[in-house]
Amino acid sequence: RVQVRHKVVQVDPKEQEDFDRELRALLQESLESRKLEPRVKSTLNMTVPMKIVEGSKDSRATERESGEELTAEESGNAGGGSEVKVCVRVLVKKGHKQQTRQMLIPGDCSLVQSTKQQEAALLEE
Amino acid sequence: EEPPGAGTGDDGYDYGKGDFVEHACRYCGIHNPACVARCNVPSCRKWFCNSRGNTSGSHIVNHLVRAKHKEVCLHKDSPLGETILECYNCGCRNVFLLGFISAKAENVVVLLCREPCLNVNALKDMNWDLSQWTPLIDDRCFLSWLVKVPSEQEQLRARQISAQQINKVEELWKTNPDASLEDLEKPGVDDEPQPVVLKYEDAYQYQNVFAPLIKLEADYDKMMKESQSKDSVTVRWDIGLNKKRVAYFVFPKEDNELRLVPGDELRLRYSGGTSHPAWQSVGHVIKLTAQEEVALELRASQGVPVELNHGFSVDFVWKSTSFDRMQGAMKTFAVDETSVSGYIYHHLLGHEVEHQIIRNTLPRRFGAPGLPELNASQVLAVKSVLQKPVSLIQGPPGTGKTVTSAAIVYHMAKQGQGQVLVCAPSNVAVDQLAEKISSTGLKVVRLCAKSREAVSSPVEHLTLHYQVRHLDNSEKSEMHKLQQLKDEQGELSSSDEKKYKALKRATEREILQSADVICCTCVGAGDPRLSNFRFRQVLIDESTQATEPECLIPLVLGVKQVVLVGDHCQLGPVIMCKKAARAGLAQSLFERLVILGVKPFRLQVQYRMHPCLSEFPSNCFYEGTLQNGVTVNERQSSGIDFPWPVPNRPMFFYVQMGVEEISASGTSYLNRTEAANVEKIVTTFLRSGVVPSQIGVITPYEGQRAYIVNYMSRNGSLRQQLYKEIEVASVDSFQGREKDYIILSCVRSNEHQGIGFLNDPRRLNVALTRARYGIVVLGNPKVLSKQPLWNSLLTHYKEHECLVEGPLNNLKQSMVQFQKPKKIYN
Ligand SMILES: [Zn+2]
Ligand SMILES: [Zn+2]
Ligand SMILES: [Zn+2]
Known part of the structure; x- marks a missing residue:
């Protein structure tokens, strides 16, 4: 492993300010453009396809179980500290078909916190 | 290899092997599939990575903001596969609006847009946790678990691009979408070239400095050599052992700098007269006498006007091979992170690197069989070199640097880390070294340029072309039969020629692979016959007489340990173009490393x-x-x-x-x-x-x-x-x-x-x-x-x-x- 002495990266504050301004403008413009569009309430298609989720649970031999916690080392993130990762399923649409893909996300990410709390509540019952 | 007169020549070398990877970040070159994403705007489609480098936002976010592009696609080898990021519900692809939400209790997540889908009332009653919506872009960077942030190592090895350069190149892309960062630096025609410096931010900057200097030198060399035509040349004819025609004539060099060397290519012409039609053929110089008589072995075997002796013309045929290989090596150095070890990469660029020691069991004695006993300073040199990834040995006149180098190569070869590559800028030095190394008992192959195969060499028996001819003399050997036929007739039928070439290539590979040590010139290390070889250990003799890009050619074949031998107190590389010399092309790598503070090990007994x-x-x-x-x-x-x-x-x-x-x-x-x-x-x-x-x-x-x-x-x-x-x-x-x-x-x-x-x-x-x-x-x-x-x-x-x-x-x-x-x- 090579040890290169670090040079301290100094971001020019003016550059950063300029960049932030453009980023905010882009965000604002995006939001505004969407607000003007008519809302599509009826076409809401957001049910979690249980078949896909459960079906994949059976094939545990080849895949990790959703929600399984991995240590940093297991998740191939050596040197990344002792961070714990959680395996989640990302639901995507390929044309009209629904698919899931596995992905590891940090355990302390707010996205998984609520799930954990709910699971804990369930266990207590 | 090709019909006479074909453009690429027998050394035609495609240096695109370390070439630009399509999905490399257009700012910094990082191309780890997990770390990059493609801008999905049809007119753009450029790839960027998720590292911040020297800017406040990551490269992909920087691009999107500066170009006002909003759609992104992930790499096919990323965790989610080739996926255009879009809202699960409405299909909106504006990444500035997208974020993740998770399903309660199911560990399932989806991408959902902030406006309007996140605010749709009906969704609140469903099984989704809307309160934890997580934006895709956070702190000017993509979520690192969706598009990974490249490791520190990767970032250090990448091109170091500044915010100003990003803004400039984005500006350039608006009118020319294919422009590269190099285009930003291109000097005008009459500008003085950028001079060399001691330290380089990255290999791209290194290439930006040296590529124009090599180009200048190549152009000058071409101009000089092609202006050397001579008319009214008198020729006498002979026939070589290989049945090829050899023309002898005097090609007097003026008292200028141009020197003809064996292996150079000349064109012999007869413009035609009453007795004989016009004729011409290209050949290689195989010998030069002290009286400046040139022996030229011709490619053409038929139609040679051997009955004529007067009225010929001679032109120099300039070849770009050596310059192409230098440019190729610099490109490989920049884009291929396996070309040299991380340590050597940073060391060569002048970065401050923590010292590294190679832990090898040292031999009990540092001399080698077949070589004279080493003196104290030579022993110390061998010992110190074996423990360091980068070393310089300074050999003042007569201090036995060839013997010392041979001893070093002997011990390296015995370490079992694969074949050792030994180079020098001149053929004479390579021959001397090959001979010494061979006397230690190691298996040495001396690889010569094809254009020099007919040039006699003091180490003929070590050369690849000699070994190919003498590997298997039995009547059964098909290659040998074809070889004989070729020698007798001068040429083969096209199907036989094809067969012969395939057999020859296979034999060459076999011999090269079984060698302990391969010796060639620095430029020779770019020979296509070595393109699939990797060398962890490289020794370059006379390195103070090579330009930096020349030295780089043998290094980018995977070097982990390099020994540069030379003497910066003697003359450096010869640079013909004054502009390039003034800009610093005449400074060798050895010399720059000395100025950077690397202490050369000096041999002290002459x-x-x-x-x-x-x-x-x-x-x-x-x-x-x-x-x-x-x-x-x-x-x-x-x-x-x-x-x-x-x-x-x-x-x-x-x-x-x-x-x-x-x-x-x-x-x-x-x-x-x-x-x-x-x-x-x-x-x-x-x-x-x-x-x-x-x-x-x-x-x-x-x-x-x-x-x-x-x-x-x-x-x-x-x-x-x-x-x-x-x-x-x-x-x-x-x-x-x-x-x-x-x-x-x-x-x-x-x-x-x-x-x-x-x-x-x-x-x-x-x-x-x-x-x-x-x-x-x-x-x-x-x-x-x-x-x-x-x-x-x-x-x-x-x-x-x-x-x-x-x-x-x-x-x-x-x-x-x-x-x-x-x-x-x-
Ligand atoms: Zn774009
Ligand atoms: Zn980048
Ligand atoms: Zn949406």
């Missing part, structure tokens, strides 16, 4: 010069550290009756007052008085019992070299043949060589013009350290003494009563007055 001759060079160029490995007795020329002014001190400075003249070509100098006295000294040596092969006449000027050759053959008072056998050479071409007796003619003698070439201390060092037994220097002390170094040399000779004038048989100490040396010299 075995060449009479101790009287080594005294001044040691004090002047090596801080007095050079010790003598030879005694006065071992360098006593017994039976030689030469009028040295001080007996037992075989040296003198012969005061000359004749004026310098500009030579016929207008580009060089000569000095008639000095030439006449050189002849007298040579004659005296010959009369005293010295043989021609012991004498070398050297001079800094090509004009004087040519004049002396001519003068001696016309005016020498002994047999003409004796003078023809005496080597007369330029100082520069004599580097690395030695003779028992050296006569140095300085030439320059004028009131105001200065001393040109003689100003370079490294040239003086080379000139003074070629002789083993004795040296005579001819020059004008009044002129030379203005330069501080020459002043101290003259003082040294004067103090030892060796500054003399008058006829050779009655030399008297000279009382000539020196001038005050000027402080500054250019």
Whole structure:
């Protein structure tokens, strides 16, 4: 492993300010453009396809179980500290078909916190 | 390899192997699939990584913001596969609006847009946790678990791009979407090139500096060589052992810098007349005689007008191979992170790297079988080199750097880390080293350029082409049969030729693979026949005579341990283009590393010069550290009756007052008085019992070299043949060589013009350290003494009563007055 002495990266504050301004403008413009569009309430298609989720649970031999916690080392993130990762399923649409893909996300990410709390509540019952 | 006259030549080399990866970040070059994303705007489709580098936002976010692009696609090898990021519900692809939400209790997440989908009332009743919506872009960076942030290592190895450069290139892309960062740096036609520096941010900056310099040198070289056409050339014909036609003719070089070398390509033309139609063929120079006669082996075997002898023309065929390989090596160095180890990458660029030690079990003795016993400083050099990933060995004249290098290579090869690659810029040095290494018992293959296969070599039996021919002599060997047929007929049918080539290639590969050590020139390391080889350990001899890009060619084949051998106190690489030389192309990698603070390991015992001759060079160029490995007795020329002014001190400075003249070509100098006295000294040596092969006449000027050759053959008072056998050479071409007796003619003698070439201390060092037994220097002390170094040399000779004038048989100490040396010299 090579040890290169670090040079301290100094971001020019003016550059950063300029960049932030453009980023905010882009965000604002995006939001505004969407607000003007008519809302599509009826076409809401957001049910979690249980078949896909459960079906994949059976094939545990080849895949990790959703929600399984991995240590940093297991998740191939050596040197990344002792961070714990959680395996989640990302639901995507390929044309009209629904698919899931596995992905590891940090355990302390707010996205998984609520799930954990709910699971804990369930266990207590 | 190809029909005669095809453009690429037998060395046609595709240097695209480390080429641009399509999904490399267009800012910094990082191409780890997990770390990049593609801008999905149809007119753009460029890839960027998720590292911040030196800017506030990550590269992908930077691009999206600066270009006002909003759609992104992930790489097919990323965790989510080739996926365009879009809202699960409405299909909106604006990444600035997208974020993740998770399903309660199911560990399922989806991408959902912030407006309007996140605010749809109906969704609140469903099984989704809307309160934890997580934006895709957070803190000016994509979520690192969706698009990974490249490791620190990867980031350090990447191109270091600044915010200003990003803004500039984004601006450029608006009018030219295919523009590259290099286009930002391109100088105008008349601009001075960017000079070299000590440290480079990254390999891209390195390439940006050196590529234009190599281009300048290549253009100059081409222009020079192609202007060398000669008409009315008289040819005599011969036939080689391989049945090929060989044309002999005199191709006189003017007294300019151009030197024809074996392997060069020339075109022989006959423009046609009443007796014979027009004809032409290209061939390789296979031999050059001292009388400047060229032997050209022709490619064409049929239709050669052997009945004609007069009225031919000769042109130089310029080839870009060596320059192409340098450019290719720099490109590989930049884009292929496996080309050199991380440590060497940063080291070569001048970054501060923590010292690394290679933990190897050291051998018990550091010498090697078949080599002379090593002295103390040589042993230390071998020992220290084996433990370091990067080392420099400085070998002053006659200190045994070839033996030391051979010992190092022997021990490296015995470490079992794969084959060792051994290079040097010149073929002569490669041959010498190959021979020494082979004497340790290692299996050595000397790889020659195809254009040089017909050139005789002192290590013929080690060359790849020889080994291919002699690997299997049995009648059964198909290749051998075809070879014989080819030798007999000159050529094969096209199907046989195909078969022959395939067999030859396979045999070549087999021989190369079974070698312990492969030896070739630096440029030869870019030979396509080595393109699938990797070398962890590389030794480059004479590295101070190679340009940096030349040195890089053998290194980018996967080097982890490199040894550069050379002497930065002797002459550096020859650069013909003044613009490129001024910008620093003449500085070797070895020299730059020394300036950066890498301490070269110096070999300290010299075995060449009479101790009287080594005294001044040691004090002047090596801080007095050079010790003598030879005694006065071992360098006593017994039976030689030469009028040295001080007996037992075989040296003198012969005061000359004749004026310098500009030579016929207008580009060089000569000095008639000095030439006449050189002849007298040579004659005296010959009369005293010295043989021609012991004498070398050297001079800094090509004009004087040519004049002396001519003068001696016309005016020498002994047999003409004796003078023809005496080597007369330029100082520069004599580097690395030695003779028992050296006569140095300085030439320059004028009131105001200065001393040109003689100003370079490294040239003086080379000139003074070629002789083993004795040296005579001819020059004008009044002129030379203005330069501080020459002043101290003259003082040294004067103090030892060796500054003399008058006829050779009655030399008297000279009382000539020196001038005050000027402080500054250019
Ligand atoms: Zn774009
Ligand atoms: Zn990047
Ligand atoms: Zn949406």
